[in-house]
Amino acid sequence: MSGHFNKGNFKPGGEGLRTRVFQIIFESDTPSAKGFDIALIVMILASVLVVMLDSVAAYHARYADHFYWIEWGFTIVFTLELAVRLYCLERPLQYLRSFYGIVDLIAILPTWLTLLIPGAQSLVIVRILRVLRIFRILRLMEFVGEGQLLLGALRRSTHQVFLFLFTVFMLVTIFAAMIYLIEPAEAGFTSIPKAIYWAIVTLTTVGYGDIVPVTPIGQAISVMVMLTGYSIIAVPTGIFSAEVIRSIRADRYSDEACPGCGHDRHEQRAKYCLRCGTWLDEETPDPRAPAPEASSADDHSSDDPNNET
Structure with missing residues (x-):
């Protein structure tokens, strides 16, 4: 844990x-x-x-x-x-x-x-x-460590999900108003709120069957609502899944670019660039780097016989 x-x-x-x-x-x-x-x-x-x-x-x-x-x-x-x-x-x-x-x-x-x-x-x-x-x-x-990841993904996807729900609410209201005008009160559509309940049940493909359109036009609208529900029902799942994947990548990969080639898709624990092999941690020296050679001037001065100590 x-x-x-x-x-x-x-x-x-x-x-x-x-x-x-x-x-x-x-x-x-x-x-x-x-x-x-x-x-x-x-x-x-x-x-x-x-x-x-x-x-x-x-x-x-x-x-x-x-x-x-x-x-x-x-x-x-x-x-x-x-x-x-x-x-x-x-x-x-x-x-x-x-x-x-x-x-x-x-x-x-x-x-x-x-x-x-x-x-x-x-x-x-x-x-x-x-x-x-x-x-x-x-x-x-x-x-649960992943619980923090899921909560973070939910917070970041709040605006997109809210926009999606607002769009769905507008569609539900439009369909409900149409079915309320078309269907008789005897079919159960006694008010627009009642029709909104039917539209939500139909759009989510639940289909309780307690309120059913009886006219051909109303049944055609029901088909449109159900097909619309199937086409958009996966939208919030996709939004949330994208945020989860983004969170996993952010937790696993680093945004810092390689000083050698500029590649920025390295794991957090990576020490060398996976493309060019450059040492990534600029704050510490590369342990595999060759030791610096002594300057040539120092070598010549040590070999000069006229050099006085």
């Missing part, structure tokens, strides 16, 4: 104990850090399993008290873990504003908030808070 975070973003808050705790929690290149990672992963999965089982009526009726105390045990452990994380960091507020800091808060706040929401009238809110604990599963992204 790779390290949780980039050490350039998060730094220990001091020497001694705080540095040792930081290495255990935010790194994974030591046996103690790996053990911490594995234990935390097991606890996250177990806590999510408890939430799932507690949502089953039969299990809740029989083991509600057990689930209650187990959940409080997980909450206390995760609360202490978050406190230790903040203790060992130089800038704890920066962590709380990060993605995983927010997830950590979501993982523990619902259980603590149930203490502040008593009364039968609050059962619905309590249920929502209990379900929010399922978001602990997001913390598993913290232990």
